[in-house]
Amino acid sequence: xxxxxxxxxxxxxxxxxxxxxxxxxxxxxxxxxxxxxxxxxxxxxxxxxxxxxxxxxxxxxxxxxxxxxxxxxxxxxxxxxxxxxxxxxxxxxxxxxxxxxxxxxxxxxxxxxxxxxxxxxxxxxxxxxxxxxxxxxxxxxxxxxxxxxxxxxxxxxxxxxxxxxxxxxxxxxxxxxxxxxxxxxxxxxxxxxxxxxxxxxxxxxxxxxxxxxxxxxxxxx
Numbered sequence: 001x002x003x004x005x006x007x008x009x010x011x012x013x014x015x016x017x018x019x020x021x022x023x024x025x026x027x028x029x030x031x032x033x034x035x036x037x038x039x040x041x042x043x044x045x046x047x048x049x050x051x052x053x054x055x056x057x058x059x060x061x062x063x064x065x066x067x068x069x070x071x072x073x074x075x076x077x078x079x080x081x082x083x084x085x086x087x088x089x090x091x092x093x094x095x096x097x098x099x100x101x102x103x104x105x106x107x108x109x110x111x112x113x114x115x116x117x118x119x120x121x122x123x124x125x126x127x128x129x130x131x132x133x134x135x136x137x138x139x140x141x142x143x144x145x146x147x148x149x150x151x152x153x154x155x156x157x158x159x160x161x162x163x164x165x166x167x168x169x170x171x172x173x174x175x176x177x178x179x180x181x182x183x184x185x186x187x188x189x190x191x192x193x194x195x196x197x198x199x200x201x202x203x204x205x206x207x208x209x210x211x212x213x214x215x216x217x218x219x220x221x
Contacts, residue, residue, distance in 0.1 A: 002031040004062035008070030017204050024211045042143045045151045049076040063218055065089035067203055068175060072153055079156035088164040089214055092172055092200050095153035096179040157186035164190040165217040169198030
C-alpha cells in the first residue's frame with residue numbers, strides 16, 4: 001500500500017499552484033492529499049486541527065506537511081495526535097507569534113476605513129502593510145485571521161514527537177528565518193534546511209529541491 005502524504009496549504013492559497021509539486025510527488029508512488037482548508041465558519045487553530053482529525057481519521061498514520069499557515073495547523077495536530085503522524089514536514093511555517101505593529105494596525109484600520117476608501121486604495125494600503133490576505137478574506141475568515149494571529153504554537157512545538165523536517169527560504173519576508181531556527185530549537189528530532197535563494201513561496205518557486213528534500217526525509221531512517 002502506498003504511503004500517504006497530507007499537505008496543508010497556506011492561508012488563501014490557490015490549490016492550482018500546488019499542482020506541479022503534487023504531480024512530482026505522486027509520480028514517485030506517494031498517495032498525496034491536498035485538502036482545501038474550510039472557510040465556512042470562524043475557527044481557531046485547535047478547531048482546524050480537529051477538522052483535520054475528522055478528515056483523516058480513517059487513514060493509517062501518515063506523513064504530514066504544512067506550508068505557512070498550514071504549518072501552524074500541522075504543529076498543533078502533530079502535538080495533540082502523535083499517533084497519527086509518522087513524520088512532520090514544515091515549510092516556512094507560521095506558529096511563532098511575536099508582538100507586531102502590523103497586527104495592532106490592521107484590524108482597527110480596516111474598521112476605520114470601511115466605507116471611506118475606494119477598493120483600489122484599500123488594496124494598495126493592505127499591500128503596503130503586507131496584509132493582502134486580510135483584505136481578500138471574507139468576513140468569517142477575517143475573524144479567523146484575527147484569532148490565529150494571536151495563537152503561538154511554541155508550547156505545542158516542544159510536544160511534537162514525530163521526526164521533523166524544517167525547510168525555509170533565506171529571504172522570507174512573511175515568516176522570517178529566525179522563526180525557522182527557533183522552531184528547530186523547540187522541536188526535538190528536527191532537521192533544518194535553508195534554501196539560499198528562496199523566499200516564502202517555496203512550493204511554487206523551488207519545486208525540485210523541495211521535492212528532493214521531502215522524498216529524502218520520508219525515506220530516511
